[in-house]
Amino acid sequence: MLESQFVQCQLVLHLIEKEQFELVTISSNQQEYLLWRRHKRHTEIVHVSSTPFSWQQELERVVRLIEQNALRQLQQSLLFQKVSFYHVFLNERYLEQDWHEMSLEMPKHKKVQSSDVYVWHKEDQQDLARFFQEVKLKEPLSFTIQTQGLALSYEVTALQKRITDYHQQTLKDVQAVFQRAKPYMTYLLLAINLIMFFLLESNGGSTNTETLIDYGAKYNVAILDGEWWRILSSMFLHIGFVHLILNMLALYFIGTLVEGIYGNVRFTLIYFLSGIAGGLCSFAFSPSVGAGASGALFGLFGALLYFGLKKPNLFFQTIGANVLFIVAINVVFGFVVPQVDHGAHLGGLVGGFLVAAMVMLPKTKGFLWRIVATVIFLVYLAAILLFGLSNDRVQFDETMQILHVEQLQQEDNYSQMIDTVTQTLPHAEDYQAELLFLRSIAYVHTEDPDQAIRDLEQAVHLKSDFENGWYNLALLYHLEGQQEDALIAAEQLLGLNDQDESYLALYDDIRQEQESH
Structure with missing residues (x-):
């Protein structure tokens, strides 16, 4: 038992210190170790055990139980990853079967790409050599068991403590990573x-x-x-x-x-x-x-x-x-x-x-x-x-520019209104009529009624049910003495809404003006 634990500790320390494996779990009796090493799309999980066993059926049960627990524990860590399991069992006595040819018949988890078993005992170490080769370890592992009895027990205890200390320090380091500063x-x-x-x-x-x-x-x-x-x-x-x-x-x-x-x-x-x-x-x-x-x-x-x-x-x-x-x-x-x-x-x-x-x-x-x-x-x-x-297309978005032009109107900044609408119109798709209407207001205040009329004519052409456009157009025609055009525009306006008193009043004014001439 002590020899198996000695080899186990040497192997675990080698995987940690030389092969970039990380220790995941240690059993309470320190006879079971689980380590992992992550690549881009593939993860290797090594299970090293010194727990005695004798039957293949028992081994199969232990292997599947270890794999299920490992996959559950590392579920988040194994996102989109395929997993290869390597189970290394260390046993000091001869076994009843040829473990080199053992096949695991129980179904594997869908994430498990491969699952291999290696058995070591002091008279036959070829499985351990096969493990080194298949895991592609970079550095060889060499050790000799020179002591026996109480001295070997002390040495195993020291190695186990070394592994435990490493594991505890790793946990502290992980905790420290997330606690470098108060928030x-x-x-x-x-x-x-x-x-x-x-x-x-x-x-x-x-x-x-x-x-x-x-x-x-x-x-x-x-x-x-x-x-x-x-x-x-x-x-x-x-x-x-x-x-x-x-x-x-x-x-x-x-x-x-x-x-x-x-x-x-x-x-x-x-x-x-x-x-x-x-x-x-x-x-x-x-x-x-x-x-x-x-x-x-x-x-x-x-x-x-x-x-x-x-x-x-x-x-x-x-x-x-x-x-x-x-x-x-x-x-x-x-x-x-x-x-x-x-x-x-x-x-x-x-x-x-x-x-x-x-x-x-x-x-x-x-x-x-x-x-x-x-x-x-x-x-x-x-x-x-x-x-x-x-x-x-973004900076001259018509919706936002209408909001901007209305703000300019409140500030009586009519020249800037004209410039802004002129820059926006080539990019407008849905609100061309509204933009032309706003620019016509600016032209009126800058005393350019002809341009205001042209904008309103285009606005009502684009949007035939534009009441405000028809009203302002009729009013401008009326003020500029174009009574026939004013009457046509007023009639179009009443065709859209004949209940508004201001529309009716404008229509009456235009009719009276036309009749007086």
């Missing part, structure tokens, strides 16, 4: 977002577009006028209570996790820089007034994906499957639901990954890679910005 910045960001939400609610409402714009929402028209700070300020505004709660829950759970992994300063850089990347993507791809921390939150997901790239075993053993699932669901949700700003989501996700590569994980060296990641991130931002500035 102070996460709590501060939560407080700022909540304060801003209550400010919005008490000054017009968080779903009021004008209030959102006044408090710094992403508004492309204003950004193009130089208010680039809106890319940052919009990260702290939310549209409605549901939007706020969903984002704050995500910030609490994901923020505390990322801040624990990266530390306070790195977390702050990841959050704000990925938020800026998401805001720029929203500016480039979405014309709507935008607000929310989604870009920054997806940046935190990007940072977790970078963590998974650098520490894949730890990532998949702890949070990997959940992170990938949440990211996938949110990306799909963003493309399916029209109201979701998936440009901000994807922009923040990529930005967070690149910023994480810039700042790197704590206690990680790689100055050159930081420089490369920084250059890539800056190029990424520049590319988004240049695309956004040249994306006329």
Whole structure:
């Protein structure tokens, strides 16, 4: 028994120290060890046992039980992975059967690609050599059992303690990875977002577009006028209570996790820089007034994906499957639901990954890679910005430009109204008539009634049931002395609505003017 345990300890230590295997579990009596080593699409799991056995049926039962428990324990870690099991049994006495030719007849789990059994005893070590060959160990394992009795017992105990100490230290190291810092910045960001939400609610409402714009929402028209700070300020505004709660829950759970992994300063850089990347993507791809921390939150997901790239075993053993699932669901949700700003989501996700590569994980060296990641991130931002500035379909979106023109009208800025409508019309599809109507108002105030009439004529041609267009056109014809055209326009207006008193009054004025001549 002691010799088997000695060989077992030597083998386990060799796999850990020389072959990059990680220890998963140790049995209470230290006769069972489970180790794993992960490749890109394949995982090797080694089970090393010094528990005595004698019958093949018992061995089959133990093997399948070990495999079921291992797959259950490593379920998240084995996402999309195929698994090869290697069962090494160490036994000091001769066995009744030829174990080299043993085949396991019980059905395997669908993830198990292969399952091999190796049996060692001191008179026959060829199975151990076969194990070294099939697992493709890089370094040979050599040892001699020089002591017996009490001395060997002491040596086995020392080796077992060495393995236990290693396992405990590994668990402490894993825990330390997620607890590098207290989540102070996460709590501060939560407080700022909540304060801003209550400010919005008490000054017009968080779903009021004008209030959102006044408090710094992403508004492309204003950004193009130089208010680039809106890319940052919009990260702290939310549209409605549901939007706020969903984002704050995500910030609490994901923020505390990322801040624990990266530390306070790195977390702050990841959050704000990925938020800026998401805001720029929203500016480039979405014309709507935008607000929310989604870009920054997806940046935190990007940072977790970078963590998974650098520490894949730890990532998949702890949070990997959940992170990938949440990211996938949110990306799909963003493309399916029209109201979701998936440009901000994807922009923040990529930005967070690149910023994480810039700042790197704590206690990680790689100055050159930081420089490369920084250059890539800056190029990424520049590319988004240049695309956004040249994306006329977004920047001259007719819905948002109508809102802008109406604001200019309130400010009596009629020359800017004319310029804005003129720039927007080539990109308009559904609201050309409304844009022409607004420009006609500006032409009237700039004393160009002929151009105003031309715009109104085109507007009612495009939209024959445009009551305001027909009314203003009839009124302008009337004021310019074109009574026949005014009467035709007034009749068209009454054909749409003969109950409005202002329409009837205008029609009577035109008839009277025409009859007087």
